[in-house]
Every structure is written in structure tokens, then in C-alpha cells.
Amino acid sequence: MARFVFITGGVVSSLGKGLASAALGALLQARGYSVRLRKLDPYLNVDPGTMSPFEHGEVFVTDDGAETDLDLGHYERFTGVAARMTDSVSSGRIYSNVLEKERRGDYLGKTIQVIPHVTNEIKDFIAIGEDEVDFMLCEIGGTVGDIEGLPFFEAIRQFGQDRPRGECIFMHLTLLPWIAASGELKTKPTQHSVKELRSIGIAPDILVCRSEREIPQKEREKLALFCNVRPDSVIAAYDLKSIYEAPLAYHEQGLDQAVLDAFGISPAPKPNLDRWLDVQDRMQNAEGEVRVAIVGKYTQLEDAYKSIAEALTHGGLANRTRVRAEWIDAEIFDREDPAPYLENFHAILVPGGFGERGTEGKIKAAQFAREKKIPYLGICLGMQMAVIEAARNLAGITSAGSEEFDHEAGRKRFEPVVYHLKEWVQGNHTARRKVDDDKGGTMRLGAYTANLKEGSQVAKVYGQTVIEERHRHRYEVDIKYRDKLEEQGLCFSGMSPDGKLPEIVEVEGHPWFIGVQFHPELKSKPFAPHPLFADFVRAAVENSRLV
Incomplete structure (x- = not known):
């Protein structure tokens, strides 16, 4: 049976509960234990799939097709454990499940209430x-005292009571603000936060205190x-230069030992921190x-491209190179020549996105990279824009254009080189979608296999010809344009197993120009950089020596 650690937050949001949870998971692994991390979010969206990236940051996607909070990306990057739905x-989701059960009659005519029906559903999930x-x-989103979080706090309180003594502990993350005028760190906000937590029946076993001093x-x-x-259960969490310093920093502060002590595990296995010492050394x-330009449409909020930023860092670790990623709004190129903005970069990356805004700028960025022989990585929409540019x-x-843009405008303006995907093979059945289907959860989501062309650049990068990568999109490059494009040097080097869906394109004779329909950044880790990002940064290093 698993031991449960419930991670809550107080005082203010965005203190780093997800990072603390991920670092703790990594430290427990270093001591030889197996771990799994979970996120319980109080918002009423069924999942983050339809949320604006400006509001919620990126949507992380699991192998089994769940659209999740970006904290699951931290969990995977620090532990290497593939997240699941x-x-x-x-x-x-909790309320949706409860109401579905009520409609089916599963509650045998009882009045449906937050306690016990909603809390029981949460406990079953945990x-x-x-x-x-x-x-x-298990990380609880938001902060203690948020009205929407009360069912989750009540559920974990009950869960701790239901289990045998010593099977559950509570870790509370707070802020110690520095008051410059008095030259003091103030503990009162943390005291009040713990008081709030205790008022709903939860007594923290461990306090993690964020502080800049x-x-x-x-x-x-x-x-x-x-x-x-x-x-010794009051753990300091100081600001770090890199999130990948967190496991070693928390270990130095005694977090993993405090957790094992709270569970009464003695003697504790000695940790093997070689993996994180190597990451720190690199x-x-x-x-x-090297300087990498990221030409995107959500550049005002870097969390919208969190996994891409981290995967570039991992690519740098693989090459012992520091990657300086700089964000450029694609809409600038709708009006201006991209050359003055891009000519001093060693590589260009165009990430995914939805809608027509900024796409002409992305097309110009792809053209600039192709013509000037600058390493280019196009991801999802970034691949589609590279194909439209070549067309x-x-x-x-x-x-040439995308059916997505015509749908958005309500009239036909383009020859649809990229079209709305209405049917594809998913496992052992055929998935079907219509343009007017609900937006949430209706894309091609999760892990799919791709076959790579023997001898292609991308096959050399992966070192194999069969790969599995995660997808999140509803538009595809139309295979009927393949022959015409390949005649011009745009090779379709990766295809779905049935040969109907282009997965990867590359420009022949170019030092490094690859577009992928999937999201390789979602599977990259600091101790296991994704092959595409590792080789993309290598190409950027090579280009930097030529500039």
C-alpha cells in the first residue's frame, strides 16, 4: 500500500507547489522508492484543454490522451514517470462524474450533496x-481558504482519517515575506495560513517556507x-537560478528526511543523487x-510554452551549452521584414498554436530559416506553416493555406494544404470528428506511432525508424500534396503507420530543417533530453561556429 503525501499551499498562489512536489518525488526516487504524483485542481473546467494559454499556461498532454495542468510536466521531467489520465x-470532472452517476441512478434516489458524494468521488480518485x-x-491546486477548494481539503482530511495512522502526511507551502522597512522576515502570514488549515481539520506535518532571504x-x-x-520539519525554500537545482536544494534543507521521519521510516535508505549532480554540473x-528565437503567438506568457523552454534547456545540457531562448511575437512579421529580428540567432523554433492570428509571421520565419540555412524546428502548427511556406x-x-483559417473567417480564401482531420485510427478503432463538435477533448490526443524513412535526417536523430510521440491537434497536412512538395525538396520523412497522415517533414540539403506534427517537448527530461531537441541544439552550436 502506498503512503500518501498531500501538498497544500497558503498565503499566495504561484509559490511553487508543483516544483516542490516534483523535487520531493525525485528525492524519494533517489532513495530507492517508487512514486506517482497527482494534481487536484479546484476550477470548474473539466480539464484545461479549452483554457486560454494566456490565463493558464500550456496544456500538458499524457500518453493516454489527457489534457492536464502544466504541473504534470514538472512531475514527469523530475521523476521520469509518465503521467496518466x-x-x-x-x-x-468530479462534479461531472457525480452528476453522470446521479442520472444513471447509481445513488439509489438519495439527495446528492458535497459531503459525502463529491468528497467520496475525490477520495476514490486519490x-x-x-x-x-x-x-x-497529491498536490491540491490553489490556496487554503479558496472557496472552490473546500471540497478537496475536506476530502483529504477524510482520507487521512480513513487510513491507518502513519499512512498519510500533510505538507504545507507558504511565503515568508521580507519587509524592507523593518528589515524582517514576517512569519505571521504563515501562522494565519496554518490556522486556516487547522480550522478545517488538517494539521500540517511539514512546513515548506518560500523566502528570498x-x-x-x-x-x-x-x-x-x-x-x-x-x-526540523520547517524547510526553507529559497529562490534558485534554475528549477533543476531544486532536488539538491531541498535535500540540503532536509525535506526528504523530514518526510521519511514523519512516516516513521528509520533507518532511511541513503540517497543516490548522481543524476542530479550531473545535471547541476552540466x-x-x-x-x-547559443541564441534560439521562438517565434510564437502566446509570447506574453512564457508558461504558455513551458515544456518547449525546458526541452531547449535539456538540449543544452546534452551539449554542455547554455541555450538563451528569446521570445518573438509572430505578429510583428505580419508587418515587418523578419531579417533584422532573426539574422543574429543561431536557430529558430516555431511552436504550436490555434487560430490564424500570427500565422503569416510564422510562415515568414520558416521561409527565412529555409532560405538562410538556419536550423529550424517547427512543432505542430510550426510544421504546418513550414509546409504552407514550401507550397x-x-x-x-x-x-496555399489552412482550412482552420477559412473556418475562422467563415469563407473560403485558401487552397487547404492543411485540412480539418475528420477520421483517424486510434488504437484498434477509428475516431471520427466533425468541425462543429465540442472543442474540449475532441482533438487527436495522446501517443501515436510514426514510421520514419530509412536514411532520413530524422531517422538518424532518433537512431531508429519507429517512434511514438504525443499529439494535440485537429488539423493535418493533406497527403495529396506530397508528390508536388517532395519534387521541390520537402521530404515527408515520417508517416502514420497507415501511411495517411504526415508526421514529419524535412528540407533536403538544409543543415537542419525539421517539422513535426507532434509535441516532442512533452517527453524531454533534464537527465534524458529528447533526441530532437538535443540534435537541434547541436545544429545551433554548429551554426554558431559559422556565424
């Missing part, structure tokens, strides 16, 4: 797969006294730097 749930791992880490021993003792935790001892400027299809 059952590792993320929202209030919307317990899924508990026999598979040693530790289950060192926490004096006197303040630690004060927190321990007034929050009723052991002094980060601190980079042998050079217009190489194959003579001057009106």
Missing part, C-alpha cells in the same frame, strides 16, 4: 493505483512553536552559448 482531476507505488504525492533559526523555532510542527559548467514559395501553390 488518472493523475489529474478538476472540480469540473486512491487509484495505490498498490503500484511506495509513495503517492535566509530564514534565521529564531524564526524557524517560532514557526515550529506556533504552527505545531517539529523544528548547467554550471556550460562550454558555450507557396517552392511548389507554386500561391493560395
Whole structure:
């Protein structure tokens, strides 16, 4: 049976609960334990799939096709454990499940209430797969005191009561603000946050305190006294240069030992931190730097491209090179020549997105990279824009465009080189979608196999000809244009197993120009960089030596 660690937050949001959870998972793994991490989000959306990237950041996608919170990306990157659909749930999903059961008559005519029906549904979710791992880490989104989070806090309180003593602990993450005028770290917000948590029946076993200044021993003792935790269970969480310093930093502060002590595990297995020491060494001892332009449409919020930014960092680690990613709004190129903006970069990346806004700028970025022989990586929409660019400027299809843009405009303006995917093979059945279907959960989602062309650049990058990657899109490049485009040097080097859906394109004779329909960034890790990102950064390094 798994031991459960429930991670809550207080004082303010965005303190780094997800990062703390992921780092703790990595430290428990370093001691030889198996872990799984879960996220319970209080918002009423069924999942983040229809949320604006400006509001919620990126949508992380699992192998089994779940659209989840970006914290699951942290979990995977730090532990290497592939997240599943059952590792993320929202209030919307919980209430949807409860109402479906009520409609079926599963509650035998009872009045449906938050307690016990909603809380029982949450507890059932928490317990899924508990026999598979040693530790289950469950992060509760939001902060204590949020009205929408109350059912989740009540559910974990009940869960802790239902289980045998010593099977569940609670870890609370708070902020110690620095008041410059008085030159003091203030503990009162944390005291009030813990008071709020205790008022709903949860007593934290461990306090993790974010602070930009060192926490004096006197303040630690004060927190321990007034929050009723052991002094060695008050853990400092200081600002770091890189998130990948977090496992070693938390270990130094004693977080993993505090967790094992709270469970009464003694003697504790010694940790093997070689993986994280190697990551730290590669980060601190980079042998050079490359500049990569990310030409996107959600550049105002870097969390919209969180996994891409991290995957570029991982590619840098693989090459002992520091990657300086710079964000450029694609809409600028709708009006201006991209050359002055892009000519000093060593590589160009065009990420995914939805809708027509900024796409002409992305097409110009792809053209610039192709013509100037600059390494180019196009992801999802970035691949589609590269294909449209080649269709217009190489194959003579001057009106080439995407059916997505015509749907958005409500009239036909383009020859649809990219079309709305209405049917595809998913496992052992055929999935079908219509243009006017609901937006949520209706894309081609999750892991799909692709076959790579023997001898192609991408086959050399992967070192194999059969791969599996995660998808999130509803538009595809139309295979009927393949012959015309390949005549002009755009090779379709990766295809779906049935040969109907283009997965990868590359420009022949170019130093490094690859577009992929899937999202390779979702599977990259600091200790196991994705092959595409590792080789993309290698190509950027080679290009930097030529500039």
C-alpha cells in the first residue's frame, strides 16, 4: 500500500507547489522508492484543454490522451514517470462524474450533496493505483481558504482519517515575506495560513517556507512553536537560478528526511543523487552559448510554452551549452521584414498554436530559416506553416493555406494544404470528428506511432525508424500534396503507420530543417533530453561556429 503525501499551499498562489512536489518525488526516487504524483485542481473546467494559454499556461498532454495542468510536466521531467489520465482531476470532472452517476441512478434516489458524494468521488480518485507505488504525492491546486477548494481539503482530511495512522502526511507551502522597512522576515502570514488549515481539520506535518532571504533559526523555532510542527520539519525554500537545482536544494534543507521521519521510516535508505549532480554540473559548467528565437503567438506568457523552454534547456545540457531562448511575437512579421529580428540567432523554433492570428509571421520565419540555412524546428502548427511556406514559395501553390483559417473567417480564401482531420485510427478503432463538435477533448490526443524513412535526417536523430510521440491537434497536412512538395525538396520523412497522415517533414540539403506534427517537448527530461531537441541544439552550436 502506498503512503500518501498531500501538498497544500497558503498565503499566495504561484509559490511553487508543483516544483516542490516534483523535487520531493525525485528525492524519494533517489532513495530507492517508487512514486506517482497527482494534481487536484479546484476550477470548474473539466480539464484545461479549452483554457486560454494566456490565463493558464500550456496544456500538458499524457500518453493516454489527457489534457492536464502544466504541473504534470514538472512531475514527469523530475521523476521520469509518465503521467496518466488518472493523475489529474478538476472540480469540473468530479462534479461531472457525480452528476453522470446521479442520472444513471447509481445513488439509489438519495439527495446528492458535497459531503459525502463529491468528497467520496475525490477520495476514490486519490486512491487509484495505490498498490503500484511506495509513495503517492497529491498536490491540491490553489490556496487554503479558496472557496472552490473546500471540497478537496475536506476530502483529504477524510482520507487521512480513513487510513491507518502513519499512512498519510500533510505538507504545507507558504511565503515568508521580507519587509524592507523593518528589515524582517514576517512569519505571521504563515501562522494565519496554518490556522486556516487547522480550522478545517488538517494539521500540517511539514512546513515548506518560500523566502528570498535566509530564514534565521529564531524564526524557524517560532514557526515550529506556533504552527505545531517539529523544528526540523520547517524547510526553507529559497529562490534558485534554475528549477533543476531544486532536488539538491531541498535535500540540503532536509525535506526528504523530514518526510521519511514523519512516516516513521528509520533507518532511511541513503540517497543516490548522481543524476542530479550531473545535471547541476552540466548547467554550471556550460562550454558555450547559443541564441534560439521562438517565434510564437502566446509570447506574453512564457508558461504558455513551458515544456518547449525546458526541452531547449535539456538540449543544452546534452551539449554542455547554455541555450538563451528569446521570445518573438509572430505578429510583428505580419508587418515587418523578419531579417533584422532573426539574422543574429543561431536557430529558430516555431511552436504550436490555434487560430490564424500570427500565422503569416510564422510562415515568414520558416521561409527565412529555409532560405538562410538556419536550423529550424517547427512543432505542430510550426510544421504546418513550414509546409504552407514550401507550397507557396517552392511548389507554386500561391493560395496555399489552412482550412482552420477559412473556418475562422467563415469563407473560403485558401487552397487547404492543411485540412480539418475528420477520421483517424486510434488504437484498434477509428475516431471520427466533425468541425462543429465540442472543442474540449475532441482533438487527436495522446501517443501515436510514426514510421520514419530509412536514411532520413530524422531517422538518424532518433537512431531508429519507429517512434511514438504525443499529439494535440485537429488539423493535418493533406497527403495529396506530397508528390508536388517532395519534387521541390520537402521530404515527408515520417508517416502514420497507415501511411495517411504526415508526421514529419524535412528540407533536403538544409543543415537542419525539421517539422513535426507532434509535441516532442512533452517527453524531454533534464537527465534524458529528447533526441530532437538535443540534435537541434547541436545544429545551433554548429551554426554558431559559422556565424
